[in-house]
Amino acid sequence: MPELPEVETVRRGLNRLVKGKKIERVRVDYPRMIVTGADSFREQLVGQTIMEVDRRGKYLLLYLTDFVLISHLRMEGKYNLFYDVVPINKHFHVFFALSDGSTLVYQDVRKFGTMELLREVDLDAYFLSKKLGPEPTEEDFDVAVFQTKLAKSKKPIKSHLLDQTLVAGLGNIYVDEVLFRAQVHPAQGSSTLTAEQVAGLRQATIDVLALGVEKGGSTIRTYKNALGMDGTMQDYLQVYGKQGQACPRCQTEIVKIQLGGRGTHFCPQCQVKHG
CATH class of the missing domain: 1.10.8.50 (Helicase, Ruva Protein; domain 3)
Known part of the structure; x- marks a missing residue:
């Protein structure tokens, strides 16, 4: 867990709630989760607007102004959006302060989830390296x-x-x-x-x-x-x-x-x- 239907449901929820918002600050409490390095991840995300939330297989793709944030939820990753104070929770690991005052928080009990920041032009090569099969649709699944x-x-x-x-x-x-x-x-x-x-x-x-x-x-x-x-x-x-x-x-x-x-x-x- 989660599998494609759960990830697609997360995608739809995030698209509804955070699309169009700008990331103003990022806090990472578990740096090992960030494949591309926590320091550059924090710095490069500031000022980026969330343009669209997409999905490829079980991967969430947050298209930003200049980057794509790839989030893999693994076993128990999930996102929470808080409009006021963010409660203290030892399983909250990554915090995105957004332009409307809300905070998007990544929660993961097992800490297996990963995030990485890529340029959009590198996406095809990324998924090619993963040997990821087609989407399970009539059009793609030959x-x-x-x-x-x-x-x-x-x-x-x-x-x-x-x-x-x-x-x-x-x-x-x-x-x-x-x-x-x-x-x-x-x-x-x-x-x-x-x-x-x-x-x-x-x-x-x-x-x-x-x-x-x-x-x-x-x-x-x-x-x-x-x-x-x-x-x-x-x-x-x-x-x-x-x-x-x-x-x-x-x-x-x-x-x-x-x-x-x-x-x-x-x-x-x-x-x-x-x-």
Whole structure:
């Protein structure tokens, strides 16, 4: 957590609340979070206006007057906007004082999140270096390219979908949901998938993530989405966290296994491993 739907919800919330505001001061209480160096980060941000908040995969992109601030929320990163006094909280790490008197605060319990400041011309090379796959949309997610990449890999399909090179934005929750919808076993070898299974996986990825965005993401355990609001996608999950419950498709008991170090939920009747 968070995955693409949660990050997209944060993006929409930030765009609504901070777009057009100027950054007047920056305070960094955990410098290791700033990949490009905390001192230059603080100095270069002063006077920059937030022009637009965009997203690429699970990365937030804050387009500024002269730079792009790339924010990766990792496990539990979130943003809070305060209009008055900012409360003391040991998990608040980066503070952006804005021109209307409000303060945007980055909060991260585990301190895994990162920020870096790049020029816009360097963005393509940045994401190329990350080997980030296409966005999960009808326009960007090409089934022929997807099939070619899968055919070259012996990785279990779940692990492959999680690595972000096939398609951007999937994490543990949504991969389980995608595989269930497409009726593919999570341990199935990528190269053994049929053309029909590949097409089904592509469509399931697009549909599941679109539903997640529509529902504002999932609120599970400690994660709340944009600016502390709850999403409702957890009410629509079919297999994730449902071990021991009846499969909504065939009533077989949902099982949970460990695959590649990740808790993995599936229906042994609907998702049979082949090959």
